[in-house]
Amino acid sequence: MGKAFGVVLIIITLVSTAVFIFHDFHGISLWLPVDASAHGHRVDHQLMETMYGSGLLFVLSQIMLGLFVWQASDRPEGWKYKIFPGGAKPMVISAILLVGIEILTLSFVGSKVWADIYLTPAAPEALPIDVQAGQFAFYFRYAGADGKFGALHAEKIDEGSGNFFGLDPRNDVAARDDVVVASLVIPVNRPILLTLHSKDVIHSFYVRELRIHQDIVPGLMIPLHFTATQTGRFEIVCTQLCGLGHYQMKAYLEVKTQEEFDKWLKDQEAAQ
Amino acid sequence: MSEAAHQHAEPTGFIRKYIFSVDHKVIGLQYIGLGIVAVVLGMILSWLMRLHLGWSTLAIPGLEKLSPAGAPGNVMTPEYYLSLMTMHGTLMVFFVLTNVPFAGFGNYFLPIQVGAPDMAFPRMNMMSFWVTFTAFLVLIAAFFVPGGPPLSGWTAYAPLSAVGQDAGPGEGWGQTLWALSIAIFCVAQLLGALNFIATTLDLRTKGMSLARMPFSTWAWFITSVIGLLAFAVLLPACVLLILDRTAGTSFFIPGGLVISDRLQAHTGGSPLLWQHLFWFFGHPEVYIAILPAIGIVSHILPAFLRRPLLGPRVLISCLAAIGFLSYMVWGHHMFVSGMNPFSAILFSVPTLVITIPATIATLLWIGSVYGARIRFTCASLFCLGFISVFISGGISGFFLAQPSIDTYLHATYFVVAHFHFVMGVAAIFGMFAGIYFWLPKMVGRMMNETLGKIHFWFTFVGVYCIFMPMHYLGLAGNVRRYAAFTDDYLAPLIPVHQFITIAALITGAAQFIFLFNLVWSRFRGPKATENPWQATSLEWSTTSPPPFDNFGGRQLVVHQEPYLYGVEGSAGDYVMQTSPETVEAR
Numbered sequence: 001m002g003k004a005f006g007v008v009l010i011i012i013t014l015v016s017t018a019v020f021i022f023h024d025f026h027g028i029s030l031w032l033p034v035d036a037s038a039h040g041h042r043v044d045h046q047l048m049e050t051m052y053g054s055g056l057l058f059v060l061s062q063i064m065l066g067l068f069v070w071q072a073s074d075r076p077e078g079w080k081y082k083i084f085p086g087g088a089k090p091m092v093i094s095a096i097l098l099v100g101i102e103i104l105t106l107s108f109v110g111s112k113v114w115a116d117i118y119l120t121p122a123a124p125e126a127l128p129i130d131v132q133a134g135q136f137a138f139y140f141r142y143a144g145a146d147g148k149f150g151a152l153h154a155e156k157i158d159e160g161s162g163n164f165f166g167l168d169p170r171n172d173v174a175a176r177d178d179v180v181v182a183s184l185v186i187p188v189n190r191p192i193l194l195t196l197h198s199k200d201v202i203h204s205f206y207v208r209e210l211r212i213h214q215d216i217v218p219g220l221m222i223p224l225h226f227t228a229t230q231t232g233r234f235e236i237v238c239t240q241l242c243g244l245g246h247y248q249m250k251a252y253l254e255v256k257t258q259e260e261f262d263k264w265l266k267d268q269e270a271a272q
Numbered sequence: 273m274s275e276a277a278h279q280h281a282e283p284t285g286f287i288r289k290y291i292f293s294v295d296h297k298v299i300g301l302q303y304i305g306l307g308i309v310a311v312v313l314g315m316i317l318s319w320l321m322r323l324h325l326g327w328s329t330l331a332i333p334g335l336e337k338l339s340p341a342g343a344p345g346n347v348m349t350p351e352y353y354l355s356l357m358t359m360h361g362t363l364m365v366f367f368v369l370t371n372v373p374f375a376g377f378g379n380y381f382l383p384i385q386v387g388a389p390d391m392a393f394p395r396m397n398m399m400s401f402w403v404t405f406t407a408f409l410v411l412i413a414a415f416f417v418p419g420g421p422p423l424s425g426w427t428a429y430a431p432l433s434a435v436g437q438d439a440g441p442g443e444g445w446g447q448t449l450w451a452l453s454i455a456i457f458c459v460a461q462l463l464g465a466l467n468f469i470a471t472t473l474d475l476r477t478k479g480m481s482l483a484r485m486p487f488s489t490w491a492w493f494i495t496s497v498i499g500l501l502a503f504a505v506l507l508p509a510c511v512l513l514i515l516d517r518t519a520g521t522s523f524f525i526p527g528g529l530v531i532s533d534r535l536q537a538h539t540g541g542s543p544l545l546w547q548h549l550f551w552f553f554g555h556p557e558v559y560i561a562i563l564p565a566i567g568i569v570s571h572i573l574p575a576f577l578r579r580p581l582l583g584p585r586v587l588i589s590c591l592a593a594i595g596f597l598s599y600m601v602w603g604h605h606m607f608v609s610g611m612n613p614f615s616a617i618l619f620s621v622p623t624l625v626i627t628i629p630a631t632i633a634t635l636l637w638i639g640s641v642y643g644a645r646i647r648f649t650c651a652s653l654f655c656l657g658f659i660s661v662f663i664s665g666g667i668s669g670f671f672l673a674q675p676s677i678d679t680y681l682h683a684t685y686f687v688v689a690h691f692h693f694v695m696g697v698a699a700i701f702g703m704f705a706g707i708y709f710w711l712p713k714m715v716g717r718m719m720n721e722t723l724g725k726i727h728f729w730f731t732f733v734g735v736y737c738i739f740m741p742m743h744y745l746g747l748a749g750n751v752r753r754y755a756a757f758t759d760d761y762l763a764p765l766i767p768v769h770q771f772i773t774i775a776a777l778i779t780g781a782a783q784f785i786f787l788f789n790l791v792w793s794r795f796r797g798p799k800a801t802e803n804p805w806q807a808t809s810l811e812w813s814t815t816s817p818p819p820f821d822n823f824g825g826r827q828l829v830v831h832q833e834p835y836l837y838g839v840e841g842s843a844g845d846y847v848m849q850t851s852p853e854t855v856e857a858r
Contacts, residue, residue, distance in 0.1 A: 065659055068638060087583070111675075157530045204683065213683075245350065
């Protein structure tokens with residue numbers, strides 16, 4: 001029975017690890033998608049460091065367990081148990097030292113990565129875009145030619161007439177040229193500053209390729225900044241359970257060249 | 273002391289003996305029984321969910337009868353999926369993972385392991401179970417109310433859970449009953465925790481110093497302390513949620529919300545307040561589930577390794593350290609919640625620090641397996657399996673503890689894999705080990721080992737087939753709590769979900785082998801002797817099952833450490849805790 005346990009455990013360990021290593025199977029990629037943001041490679045790097053460290057721990061500890069159980073099945077009746085060389089002390093010390101060093105390193109390096117995304121202000125030249133989430137759609141707002149966003153009035157929100165943000169263009173000059181669209185279109189290689197807010201329940205803003213994730217909380221205006229480094233079309237999905245249509249709540253992020261973006265914005269301004 | 277605590281005579285009527293019993297053993301079995309009902313229900317819900325995730329248009333015969341609105345034409349609606357998910361999580365976390373390893377086994381064995389005739393407050397103990405049972409009925413009632421069962425997950429984030437019917441299906445009566453059920457559950461847990469603490473501190477028999485208490489007793493004791501502080505926070509949180517829903521207050525609801533085209537009347541509340549209160553309970557709850565399992569496994573392993581564990585005091589210190597740290601880490605559930613991002617770093621560090629006592633405990637188990645001659649029984653196999661799944665679940669914690677990586681992995685299947693392995697599967701393995709080990713004591717009959725081993729192999733390989741692939745899905749960015757995968761991005765991953773579903777169906781079916789074994793052994797199993805495993809702690813110094821007052825009027829005197837195995841004693845290679853013989857230290 002012990003041998004079977006050892007063999008099965010070691011097979012499970014090796015197969016599990018192999019899928020992490022090879023991760024591409026007939027068009028199914030079981031790995032992170034391409035990184036399309038300026039900070040993403042640092043998140044990926046941090047993830048890989050953790051993967052190596054904890055992967056090693058996983059493989060070593062499972063195989064050790066499997067081997068010891070295998071050995072334990074062969075022993076004769078009346079066997080006097082052997083104590084692990086040194087007893088508990090070396091284990092405690094090595095756990096504190098090895099895991100301690102690992103977590104100190106991860107904490108220091110990881111905190112810097114986190115701080116660069118969430119604790120530093122956006123660059124002054126960042127393009128501001130306002131994002132409103134609601135059951136079950138995202139809407140995006142550009143300030144228009146005057147560079148100013150119109151004020152938000154919850155009581156004026158009316159999906160039927162397309163006033164998703166609750167703007168008041170009749171009385172509010174700044175709101176008149178605001179561009180409201182259902183896709184997030186941005187220029188490549190330019191810092192973007194989103195202001196996220198929700199009109200009803202908690203939603204989330206998650207773009208896998210940007211390695212960025214932020215809950216959108218009603219009552220809060222949450223800033224989030226990033227720079228996309230590749231043109232293309234990516235999904236923005238909601239990851240915070242928001243009701244029956246949660247699984248379908250998504251929008252597209254379109255990263256264009258600066259010229260394409262300028263033309264697109266001009267067309268939108270003309271259309272609205 | 274023990275006289276005073278046990279003045280009541282053995283009841284003779286059926287109702288006082290088996291229903292409203294004050295006997296901790298009956299109450300323990302009631303908790304375990306309720307847990308088994310809840311786990312079967314929770315597992316069937318997970319089957320339905322998994323079928324829907326693999327084949328989202330699949331008609332499941334009979335489902336429409338169960339819920340005409342939730343499954344028209346037998347095909348599950350997205351909102352019904354979310355309801356099943358919510359009920360699955362709530363049943364499993366509260367009524368299985370809290371009830372069985374802690375309240376169930378703890379009630380049965382804590383008094384016996386410290387040599388007490390009953391719990392310190394037997395009536396309060398009875399009340400604690402029946403309050404739990406009421407909470408269970410209230411939760412199940414949520415399936416049958418207008419508007420359907422709640423769908424905002426076992427975490428019930430406000431304002432979705434707080435604003436009522438406007439937020440969509442499942443947000444009416446179902447959600448109110450959910451909050452009420454959890455509030456009632458908290459009351460029961462507080463009563464239970466007080467009882468456990470008082471019993472451990474006050475009712476230990478002569479010679480049972482704290483240092484001589486078994487690991488399991490230590491784990492139940494530490495868990496009670498955690499539970500006392502954690503449920504005391506969740507209870508008022510649920511009360512506030514009920515008030516927001518029914519009395520027009522705005523604790524968790526900010527102003528200016530427009531839901532279903534209606535401007536809500538609430539103003540001034542904070543959605544993050546709910547999350548802080550919930551996770552201040554929620555993270556310690558993970559340890560309420562896993563510490564008793566750790567204690568049970570550490571208690572059972574020595575009996576089958578025929579040796580004491582390495583570093584017993586270190587292991588108990590690790591349990592205490594984990595319990596202490598569990599209160600400093602709740603914010604790691606909230607890295608991307610919109611709280612001050614600086615606090616993410618402060619919550620990350622103690623989270624990572626928890627890996628140190630957890631690693632030490634794991635190394636102590638593995639180091640104890642080294643050089644032993646193992647008796648391979650179902651109980652010992654589930655203990656060894658526990659070590660393996662605890663490692664697998666713990667390792668992924670390294671990733672999720674770091675806010676920079678959580679940025680990518682948050683709310684993906686990576687998280688689902690992590691918590692299912694480390695608190696779900698590991699705690700369930702602890703429960704299985706406990707049942708195979710203690711059933712002979714509890715009902716006086718042995719379980720069938722062959723059936724048990726078949727059950728073990730299906731379960732052990734099965735859980736890896738179910739939960740390991742979820743890590744890969746998470747790395748690929750597969751978001752959790754989706755009723756179907758309709759995105760361009762997620763659609764290619766559906767075959768992996770189908771594989772998981774098939775694994776879940778097979779592994780789930782194998783659990784019926786266990787249930788059959790349990791019922792069959794209860795009535796037909798060979799009679800158990802007083803000490804079938806040649807184990808040392810006090811529960812093996814009395815008959816199987818123990819008499820009403822546990823030791824038949826004797827007051828036991830404890831002379832030994834709890835795990836004297838691999839020694840030359842008068843009874844064989846072990847010395848009972850009650851044996852007065854002199855044992856030479858090895």
